[in-house]
Amino acid sequence: MSFTLARFIFNSGVSTQAASTRKFTTTAIPLAQKSSEELLVVVGGGAAGVFGAIRAKTVAPNLKVVVIEKGKPLSKVKISGGGRCNVTNGHCTDNLILAEHYPRGHKELRGSFFNMHGPVDTMSWFSDHGVKLKIEDDGRVFPVSNSSSSIIDCLMSEATRIGVSLQTGKAVTTASATGGGNFLLKIEKRTINYVENVEADYLLIASGSSQQGYSLAAQLGHSIVDPVPSLFTFKIEDSQLAELSGVTFPKVKAKLKLDNVHSNIPQLTQVGPMLVTHWGFSGPVILRLSAWGARNLFSSGYKGTLVVDFSPDLHIEDVKSILNQHKHRFVKQKVLNSCPSEFGIVKRFWKYILDREGLSEDMLWASISNKSLISVASLLKLCTFKVTGKGQFKDEFVTAGGVPLSEIMLNTMESKLHSHLYFAGEVLNVDGITGGYNFQNSWSGGYIAGTSIGRLAIGAYLQEEVS
Numbered sequence: 001m002s003f004t005l006a007r008f009i010f011n012s013g014v015s016t017q018a019a020s021t022r023k024f025t026t027t028a029i030p031l032a033q034k035s036s037e038e039l040l041v042v043v044g045g046g047a048a049g050v051f052g053a054i055r056a057k058t059v060a061p062n063l064k065v066v067v068i069e070k071g072k073p074l075s076k077v078k079i080s081g082g083g084r085c086n087v088t089n090g091h092c093t094d095n096l097i098l099a100e101h102y103p104r105g106h107k108e109l110r111g112s113f114f115n116m117h118g119p120v121d122t123m124s125w126f127s128d129h130g131v132k133l134k135i136e137d138d139g140r141v142f143p144v145s146n147s148s149s150s151i152i153d154c155l156m157s158e159a160t161r162i163g164v165s166l167q168t169g170k171a172v173t174t175a176s177a178t179g180g181g182n183f184l185l186k187i188e189k190r191t192i193n194y195v196e197n198v199e200a201d202y203l204l205i206a207s208g209s210s211q212q213g214y215s216l217a218a219q220l221g222h223s224i225v226d227p228v229p230s231l232f233t234f235k236i237e238d239s240q241l242a243e244l245s246g247v248t249f250p251k252v253k254a255k256l257k258l259d260n261v262h263s264n265i266p267q268l269t270q271v272g273p274m275l276v277t278h279w280g281f282s283g284p285v286i287l288r289l290s291a292w293g294a295r296n297l298f299s300s301g302y303k304g305t306l307v308v309d310f311s312p313d314l315h316i317e318d319v320k321s322i323l324n325q326h327k328h329r330f331v332k333q334k335v336l337n338s339c340p341s342e343f344g345i346v347k348r349f350w351k352y353i354l355d356r357e358g359l360s361e362d363m364l365w366a367s368i369s370n371k372s373l374i375s376v377a378s379l380l381k382l383c384t385f386k387v388t389g390k391g392q393f394k395d396e397f398v399t400a401g402g403v404p405l406s407e408i409m410l411n412t413m414e415s416k417l418h419s420h421l422y423f424a425g426e427v428l429n430v431d432g433i434t435g436g437y438n439f440q441n442s443w444s445g446g447y448i449a450g451t452s453i454g455r456l457a458i459g460a461y462l463q464e465e466v467s
Contacts, residue, residue, distance in 0.1 A: 045069025048425025059454025233391030
C-alpha cells in the first residue's frame with residue numbers, strides 16, 4: 001500500500017514513467033488542497049507504533065496519521081506468548097511495583113509513565129474494543145480466544161475505522177529537522193528503486209529493536225546505548241543434563257554468578273519455574289536472570305556459574321533430616337526407586353543427582369553413608385552448573401539498549417533535543433522481564449506519545465481555523 005501526502009518534495013522511481021504513473025490504494029490528497037493539514041509519520045508498525053497512531057488519530061481526527069512498516073505489521077504481537085499474545089500483566093496494579101519489573105527503566109518508570117496508562121487501562125481499552133481477556137494464575141493476561149489474532153484484528157480494525165494509513169514494504173531511511181521545526185524524511189521501497197521524500201509535522205519512532213530506529217535517532221542527534229540481547233535461555237556444559245530435556249521444576253531458586261560482577265545484585269537471584277532443554281535451562285527464572293544480567297552476560301561472553309536450589313522452601317537441615325528419615329523407613333529399597341516425595345522431583349532428575357554423587361543405581365538406602373546423604377542434600381540445595389552461552393535469540397524476545405531515557409520526557413515521550421519528535425517502545429533503553437511487561441511498555445509509551453501529539457495537533461488546527 002502506498003500514499004500521496006500534501007508535503008511531498010519530489011518522487012523518484014525506477015524511471016520517470018514509473019514515478020508519474022504509480023497507483024495509490026488510498027485516497028490521494030491533491031497538492032493544491034489541504035496544504036494546512038498536519039502530518040504524523042510513525043516509524044514502525046509494531047505494538048507501540050500502531051497503538052500510538054490510533055491514539056493520536058483518536059485525539060485529533062483532523063491529523064493525518066501514516067504508519068510506515070518495512071515488514072509485516074504487529075509481527076511480534078502475532079508470535080508472542082506462543083501465538084497467544086501476552087497482552088500485559090494483571091497482578092501489578094501498584095505502579096511502583098510494576099516499574100521494578102524493568103531491568104532497564106525501573107528507576108525512571110516509577111513516575112507518571114504508568115499512571116498515565118497502566119495495565120488496567122490496557123485491559124480496559126481492549127475490552128472496550130471487543131476483546132475478551134483473562135488473567136492467568138501467574139498474572140499474565142491473554143485474550144480468551146488464546147489467539148494473538150484477536151489482538152491484531154482489534155488494532156487493525158480500529159486503525160482502519162478511524163483513518164490511520166498503514167504503509168507496508170517501506171522504510172524511513174533518513175530523517176533531518178528543518179528550520180521550521182518539521183522533519184524531512186526519505187522513505188524507500190525495498191522491492192524497487194523508489195523513493196518518496198516527505199515533510200512531516202510530527203515524527204514518532206517506534207521501530208522496536210531494528211537498526212532503522214537507532215539510525216534515525218542518531219541522525220537526529222540522539223545517543224544510542226548499544227543494544228544487546230535480553231530474555232534468552234542458558235546453554236549449560238553438562239552432557240548428563242541433556243538427557244533430562246523436558247523436565248520441569250515448578251519452583252527453584254537460582255543465582256547467577258559472573259566473574260565480572262563483584263558487587264551483590266539482588267536481581268541476579270530469582271525464584272520460580274525452570275525447564276531443562278536440550279542445550280541447558282529455560283523457563284521464567286532463567287529468562288528473568290538473563291534480563292537482569294543482560295549487559296554483564298554480554299561482556300562476560302555469556303559465561304558464568306548458575307547455582308540452583310531445587311528445594312527453596314526447605315532449609316538444608318530439613319533436607320538432611322528428610323533424607324535420613326527416608327533411609328530408615330526404606331532400608332531395603334533401592335535408592336533410585338525411592339525418592340522422598342517432599343522434594344517434588346521426578347525420577348529422572350533424582351537419578352541425575354545420584355549420578356553426580358557417584359551413587360550406584362542398585363544401592364540400597366541402608367548402604368548409603370551419612371556423608372553421602374549430606375552430599376545429596378547439598379546438591380539439592382546448592383547445585384552448580386557451568387553457563388557456556390546463550391540459547392537461540394528468538395524474534396519474540398527483546399533487547400536491552402536504545403535511546404537513553406534521559407533524553408526523553410516520559411510524561412509526553414517527546415525528545416528533549418527536538419520538539420515534535422517522539423519515541424515509544426523498544427527503541428528506547430527500556431526492557432522488561434517476561435510476563436507481559438514489554439508489551440505494557442509499548443502500550444503505555446504509544447498511548448502517551450499519541451495523546452501528546454494529538455493534543456498539539458488539535459491546538460494547531462484550532463489556531464488555523466481562527467486565523
